[in-house]
Amino acid sequence: AKHHGRNCYYVFNDQMSVDLAARLQLEAELKQAITEQQFSLSLQPKVCLTKRKLHSFEALLRWQHPTRGTVPPDLFIDALEQAQLMVDVGYWVFERSCQLCVQMMQQGLTDVVMAVNLSATQFLQVDLADNFARILAKYQLNGAQFELELTESTLVNNVSQTLDIMHQLKALGFAFAIDDFGTGYSSLNYLKRMPVDTIKIDKSFIQGMQDNEADLQIVISTIAMVHKLGLQVVAEGVETAENVAQLRYYQCDILQGYYFSRPIPETEINEFIQQVLTQQWP
Numbered sequence: 001a002k003h004h005g006r007n008c009y010y011v012f013n014d015q016m017s018v019d020l021a022a023r024l025q026l027e028a029e030l031k032q033a034i035t036e037q038q039f040s041l042s043l044q045p046k047v048c049l050t051k052r053k054l055h056s057f058e059a060l061l062r063w064q065h066p067t068r069g070t071v072p073p074d075l076f077i078d079a080l081e082q083a084q085l086m087v088d089v090g091y092w093v094f095e096r097s098c099q100l101c102v103q104m105m106q107q108g109l110t111d112v113v114m115a116v117n118l119s120a121t122q123f124l125q126v127d128l129a130d131n132f133a134r135i136l137a138k139y140q141l142n143g144a145q146f147e148l149e150l151t152e153s154t155l156v157n158n159v160s161q162t163l164d165i166m167h168q169l170k171a172l173g174f175a176f177a178i179d180d181f182g183t184g185y186s187s188l189n190y191l192k193r194m195p196v197d198t199i200k201i202d203k204s205f206i207q208g209m210q211d212n213e214a215d216l217q218i219v220i221s222t223i224a225m226v227h228k229l230g231l232q233v234v235a236e237g238v239e240t241a242e243n244v245a246q247l248r249y250y251q252c253d254i255l256q257g258y259y260f261s262r263p264i265p266e267t268e269i270n271e272f273i274q275q276v277l278t279q280q281w282p
């Protein structure tokens with residue numbers, strides 16, 4: 001049964017759980033979203049700065065709500081966690097990413113790489129790597145076609161188990177990226193202890209770098225540090241030509257943001273691929 005009472009309003013406010021009834025309703029709606037397949041993925045390209053070509057796609061979760069339209073993930077990821085649904089939805093995200101990978105390969109995109117976001121609770125599943133291996137095998141894909149995006153907070157949670165799971169996933173070929181770099185835990189210790197391949201500089205620094213000297217210096221020194229560690233650096237939230245020019249000057253490797261492309265709904269992917277096969281980005 002669906003209830004679309006006045007409480008709905010609170011549920012989609014930024015401060016969730018203002019109201020227990022609203023929270024329970026949201027949980028019920030999320031369970032329904034799973035059984036009625038209201039989730040989908042949008043794919044946002046990442047662009048290689050030197051080749052000016054598509055580098056990979058990031059899979060971003062979308063909820064097509066029956067009455068409210070598309071609900072962005074920041075408004076329901078926490079609720080999925082609280083309702084203990086995030087692990088299941090996370091496996092769904094990975095499997096759907098595999099399906100889209102196969103679809104893009106059939107469209108002629110041979111060396112497609114897909115980035116998938118993982119939450120901290122997914123990293124508490126001791127059978128995460130086994131389950132991913134099983135899903136990969138089902139689609140005859142290799143882990144090397146995937147990059148897993150983790151936040152700094154995931155890495156400081158239960159360090160020994162996290163390292164263990166990371167090594168298991170590494171053995172399957174998966175690469176790791178640190179998402180929202182610079183916004184989380186301040187210790188950089190994990191950078192030398194964990195098998196990380198890529199750092200994604202948080203979009204708040206990228207959006208500030210044009211006008212704010214501190215943001216600019218943070219971006220410049222992050223790029224230099226990441227390169228000295230032998231890792232790759234991605235700038236997210238790139239929106240302007242000025243951002244691109246600056247990031248090119250400071251030799252960032254990969255760019256992602258509305259300047260290049262919004263996330264593409266999965267239903268529009270085939271069309272997008274045909275365009276991307278020949279596209280040279282600015």
Ligand code: C2E
Nearest residue numbers: 060061072073074093117118119237238239257258259263
């Ligand atoms: P994120 O991983 O940091 O993803 C980047 C967010 O920035 C996305 O928001 C993307 O649409 C948005 N974005 C991309 N380019 C630009 C730009 O140029 N300017 C601005 N202002 N924003 C840009 P989205 O899709 O709403 O996702 C929000 C967050 O939800 C993600 O942040 C990620 O933390 C989480 N999320 C999304 N999908 C999943 C998922 O499958 N699993 C998990 N655990 N978390 C997810």
Ligand code: CA
Nearest residue numbers: 058117149179
């Ligand atoms: Ca991400």
Ligand code: CA
Nearest residue numbers: 179180202236
């Ligand atoms: Ca991010």
Ligand code: CA
Nearest residue numbers: 179180202203
């Ligand atoms: Ca984020």
